[in-house]
Amino acid sequence: MGIHILEPIKKGQKVMEKAKILPMDDLEQLKSSFTVTEEVILKRRSVRLYKKKQVPEFMIKRILEAGRFAPSAGNCQPWKFVVVRDPEIIQGITETTVKTAKIFKALIDYRQPGKRWKKPIANFLIRMKPNDMHPTPFGAVTLLADGKLSLYHGAPTVILLFKDVRGIGSPDLDCGIAGQNLVLAAHSMGLGTCWVSFAKLAFEYTNKWKKYFNITYPYKFLTSFSVGWPANNPDGMVARQTHAIDWYENGQKQVIY
Numbered sequence: 001m002g003i004h005i006l007e008p009i010k011k012g013q014k015v016m017e018k019a020k021i022l023p024m025d026d027l028e029q030l031k032s033s034f035t036v037t038e039e040v041i042l043k044r045r046s047v048r049l050y051k052k053k054q055v056p057e058f059m060i061k062r063i064l065e066a067g068r069f070a071p072s073a074g075n076c077q078p079w080k081f082v083v084v085r086d087p088e089i090i091q092g093i094t095e096t097t098v099k100t101a102k103i104f105k106a107l108i109d110y111r112q113p114g115k116r117w118k119k120p121i122a123n124f125l126i127r128m129k130p131n132d133m134h135p136t137p138f139g140a141v142t143l144l145a146d147g148k149l150s151l152y153h154g155a156p157t158v159i160l161l162f163k164d165v166r167g168i169g170s171p172d173l174d175c176g177i178a179g180q181n182l183v184l185a186a187h188s189m190g191l192g193t194c195w196v197s198f199a200k201l202a203f204e205y206t207n208k209w210k211k212y213f214n215i216t217y218p219y220k221f222l223t224s225f226s227v228g229w230p231a232n233n234p235d236g237m238v239a240r241q242t243h244a245i246d247w248y249e250n251g252q253k254q255v256i257y
């Protein structure tokens with residue numbers, strides 16, 4: 001055991017060439033460098049443009065292993081992964097998603113002139129499904145319906161993640177951890193990924209793909225991932241909001257950011 005750190009990486013240099021293992025007591029050096037794991041976490045970005053070239057099978061198996069090793073409440077491992085590498089199937093899921101998005105758009109997109117009458121329907125749905133109907137996914141659903149947003153961004157491999165609804169505590173949380181393990185492992189290998197939850201439109205509102213993949217109780221679609229070789233270089237740090245963190249120590253409270 002030691003501290004896995006990276007020295008600054010020059011363009012074109014492989015991450016592993018710069019990985020160094022420090023003894024546990026060398027904490028001073030840690031102050032000025034990120035660990036290998038931090039580097040992958042901080043630099044991962046969603047990749048929405050892929051090369052056509054398929055990812056070797058062994059790499060997909062390795063990233064699935066990273067998912068499988070995720071912690072879960074009571075070690076219940078409430079997940080099922082499905083790997084799809086047939087372009088026709090990926091296209092089929094996309095088409096069903098777009099069809100459903102069009103229905104949603106027709107029902108609730110009240111933003112066009114003359115369509116204000118749809119507002120009560122939209123308000124009702126927002127109340128019923130506040131998370132799904134948040135303005136960001138709502139806006140994206142209309143983009144999907146209009147063919148302005150691709151579902152899997154041309155990725156050659158798609159991983160579907162189904163949760164076992166019988167999971168202990170919160171299977172969504174467990175699956176989220178497994179998903180992040182998988183995504184980080186992929187990025188550590190130079191692959192690109194994007195979480196793709198919009199495929200829910202194909203799995204939750206129609207039966208076609210559930211039937212195709214033989215998904216029955218206790219499994220329920222949770223999310224999916226596009227995986228492939230990035231065609232551009234979106235990796236890099238991206239600004240995040242700073243949230244106030246309350247810190248209690250020595251009988252005092254501090255707020256840090």
Ligand SMILES: Cc1cc2nc3c(=O)[nH]c(=O)nc-3n(C[C@H](O)[C@H](O)[C@H](O)COP(=O)(O)O)c2cc1C
Pocket residue numbers: 044045046047048194195196197198199223238
């Ligand atoms: C649970 C989840 C679902 C997501 N679903 C989609 C999606 O369906 N389509 C998409 O293009 N991006 C999707 N994203 C990617 C987010 O938009 C992205 O993570 C966020 O904008 C932050 O950017 P970054 O990943 O580059 O740091 C999803 C992300 C998460 C965590």
